[in-house]
Amino acid sequence: MSELLNQIVEFNPQYHQLAQRAEESVHLKSLTITVFILAKRIAVTIVEEILSERAQEMGDRPVCPICGEFLHSKGMLDRSMLTIIGMIFWRRRGWRCVRGCQIGQITPFDIELGIKPNQRVGDDVKQALCGLAIFIPFQTVSILFKSITGIEVSPKSIWNFVQCMGKKAISQLDLGLEALKNGILPDAVELPNDTAKLPLVFGADGVMVPFRPNGGKPNGKIVWREIKVGIFARIGNRITKKGKKVSIIVRRRVVALLGKIDEFKPYMWHMALCEGILQAPKAVWLSDGGRGFWRLYNEQFAEYAYGILDFFHAVENIWKAAKEWLDGRTNKAKAWFSKTRKDLKLGKHKKIVKKLRKTLSSEKLSDSAIRKIENVAIYLETHKNHINYDKYKELGLPIGSGIVESTCKWLIQQRFKGVGMRWSEDGFSNLLNLRIAWVNESFDGLFDS
Numbered sequence: 001m002s003e004l005l006n007q008i009v010e011f012n013p014q015y016h017q018l019a020q021r022a023e024e025s026v027h028l029k030s031l032t033i034t035v036f037i038l039a040k041r042i043a044v045t046i047v048e049e050i051l052s053e054r055a056q057e058m059g060d061r062p063v064c065p066i067c068g069e070f071l072h073s074k075g076m077l078d079r080s081m082l083t084i085i086g087m088i089f090w091r092r093r094g095w096r097c098v099r100g101c102q103i104g105q106i107t108p109f110d111i112e113l114g115i116k117p118n119q120r121v122g123d124d125v126k127q128a129l130c131g132l133a134i135f136i137p138f139q140t141v142s143i144l145f146k147s148i149t150g151i152e153v154s155p156k157s158i159w160n161f162v163q164c165m166g167k168k169a170i171s172q173l174d175l176g177l178e179a180l181k182n183g184i185l186p187d188a189v190e191l192p193n194d195t196a197k198l199p200l201v202f203g204a205d206g207v208m209v210p211f212r213p214n215g216g217k218p219n220g221k222i223v224w225r226e227i228k229v230g231i232f233a234r235i236g237n238r239i240t241k242k243g244k245k246v247s248i249i250v251r252r253r254v255v256a257l258l259g260k261i262d263e264f265k266p267y268m269w270h271m272a273l274c275e276g277i278l279q280a281p282k283a284v285w286l287s288d289g290g291r292g293f294w295r296l297y298n299e300q301f302a303e304y305a306y307g308i309l310d311f312f313h314a315v316e317n318i319w320k321a322a323k324e325w326l327d328g329r330t331n332k333a334k335a336w337f338s339k340t341r342k343d344l345k346l347g348k349h350k351k352i353v354k355k356l357r358k359t360l361s362s363e364k365l366s367d368s369a370i371r372k373i374e375n376v377a378i379y380l381e382t383h384k385n386h387i388n389y390d391k392y393k394e395l396g397l398p399i400g401s402g403i404v405e406s407t408c409k410w411l412i413q414q415r416f417k418g419v420g421m422r423w424s425e426d427g428f429s430n431l432l433n434l435r436i437a438w439v440n441e442s443f444d445g446l447f448d449s
Contacts, residue, residue, distance in 0.1 A: 008038070012045060037150075043085040051090040051113075058109045064097040071095035071106060079107075081115065083122040084149065121153070126161045127447040129153060133162050134435045134443075137418065159427075165446050166430025169437045172446075173267075180270050188276040195234050195250055199282040200275060202305070203401050204230040204268060204293050207408040209258075212422045222422055227432075228264040230255045231407040232275045235398060247398060253440050254411055256432055258425060261292040269300055277304050286401040288313040309386040310401035314379075315341050318352070321376040324369040325359065347390035353377050411435065 005019040018038040025031035055076070062071050074094040081088055092109040110117065128149075132141040138155040146152045176186055206226040213220035236250040253275055255267040277283050283305035285297045297307050319337055326333035340352055356377040360370060380387065389399050415435060416423065437443040 008042065012042075015041060040085045040150075044088055047083075047085065047088050048090055051088070051092075054112075055090060055092040055109050058093060058112070060108075062095055062106060062108055064099070064101050064103060066101040066103060067097065067099050069097065069099055072098045074105065077105075077107070079110070080120070081122050082120060082125055082151065082153075084124040084128060084151075086151065121157070121161075123447045125151065125153070126165065127444070129158050130162055130165050130434055130447075131438070131443070133158055133431065134438050135415065137421075138162075162434060163426065163430045166432075166434045168446055169433040169442075170429065172442075173433070176270055177266055180266060180273075186270060186274050188279055189274055191234075191251070191276065195236075196276065196279070197281060198234040198236050198250060199284055199397065200232060200272075200277055200280040200305075201235045201284045201286060201398060201403065202230065202232040202268075202272065202275075202277075203286040203404040204228060204264070204296065205288065205290065205401070205404045205408050206293075207412045209412060209416050209428065210422045211428070212424055215424055218422065225258060227412055228257050228259065228261065229404075229408050229411060230264070230268050230271065231404055232271055233403055249403065252403075254407060254436055256411060256436060258429060258432075261296055265296055265300060268296065272301070272304075277301075282306070282395070282397065284308055284397050286310060286398065286404060288401055306392070306397065307386045308392055308397065308399055309383045311345070311387075311389055311399040313401070314344060314383070314387060317376050317379055318344065321356065321369075321373045324372040325365065344387065345389050345393075347388050349380050349384060349387050353380050356380075411439065 002023070005023060009016045009019050015038060018034060018041065022031060022034045022038060025034055061073075063069060064071055072095065074096055076091040077094040079090055079092055092107055095106040095108075097103055104117070107117070114123070129141060129145060132144060136144070138158045141158050142153055142155045180186065206228055208224045209227050210222045211225050212218060213223045232253045233249045234251040236248050237245050238248050239245055253271055255264075255271050257264045257267055283301075285301050285305045285307045287293050287297065287307075288310045294307070297305075301307075318340055322333045322337040322340075326336060340355075343349075343352055356373050359365075360373055360377075365373070392399050412432075415431070416428065434443065434446075437446060
């Protein structure tokens with residue numbers, strides 16, 4: 001047996017069997033797994049010894065918070081906790097009021113350790129389980145966590161942890177929103193100089209999620225409801241191996257809400273202020289043609305940011321007109337669309353609208369073609385201040401809302417639209433806000449004692 005293993009066995013003979021198994025392991029897999037188990041056992045022993053020593057040092061006699069009398073010792077009481085290294089046990093002193101004040105049992109050492117009176121699972125385990133639940137279903141989390149750590153936690157318990165920590169994330173956000181409602185603006189986050197000089201690009205979109213019709217009850221047909229999603233990103237550039245300049249996201253923050261557009265509005269404004277919209281050298285709102293989101297822009301952000309209609313969404317609408325007017329299968333339709341697409345990118349939207357209007361007055365068209373062409377002309381005229389793509393390119397601004405659409409996919413669809421999934425409002429919102437906390441790099445702070 002190696003010298004180190006001998007020392008471990010001498011330290012505690014209970015480790016002899018695992019040490020012997022490690023010494024006799026032939027394959028790397030069995031060796032690493034055995035040593036991992038042994039390391040966890042040693043870790044438990046060390047933690048228990050440290051806790052035992054500290055508990056003995058907690059000698060000050062506390063006083064009752066109600067009557068002020070010194071509390072009566074109940075002796076050294078057993079305590080246990082499921083942690084990431086396994087179950088740990090220790091003893092600490094408990095106290096009660098001699099006058100019978102309704103304060104329950106006081107255990108100062110638990111308070112020092114940052115654990116609650118009835119807590120049985122450590123925050124380290126909760127954090128790991130909630131972190132996994134952000135990405136995969138609760139049942140899968142339970143199986144995977146046991147496979148990795150050997151610790152068994154039921155899917156129901158994992159769900160409860162997510163609800164608890166999700167509510168905490170929501171309450172922290174509510175504090176900021178309440179302050180904003182009362183006229184107290186949040187401080188902008190301090191950014192590195194290089195990041196602060198980059199344009200702030202943001203936008204919002206909606207994505208549908210399946211919900212249960214009767215709250216938490218599973219019966220009934222699916223009800224599809226829209227989730228409002230917003231992203232704020234600092235956009236930089238990098239050079240590829242082929243020497244091509246491409247855009248990259250240097251920093252991103254997200255907001256999302258199951259609610260109406262007017263309820264979503266303060267979420268967007270609060271995050272915009274935190275991300276420095278008032279200090280950014282350039283701010284850009286990117287969105288498709290959704291009227292509700294453009295109303296949000298006009299009411300809240302038009303004073304602070306360029307409004308840019310997603311180029312590809314505009315092009316898609318132009319193609320709809322070409323299909324109805326010239327039959328999308330013909331070379332004439334394809335040629336007209338290709339030229340019109342170039343004109344749009346060059347900022348010649350007035351020319352395009354003029355051509356569409358002329359077509360309506362000079363050619364014999366079907367009712368369907370008339371409606372399509374008229375809609376596209378109105379669409380371009382409505383967004384005439386948001387489709388100056390030549391100007392935006394000169395300023396180095398993006399013209400596509402891909403970051404907004406992709407956020408809807410990876411933030412919402414990947415986790416909430418799996419096969420057979422249907423959500424209650426609370427279950428969805430709590431998990432969503434944990435997922436948002438992870439993206440916004442505030443997840444770990446939720447578990448600080």
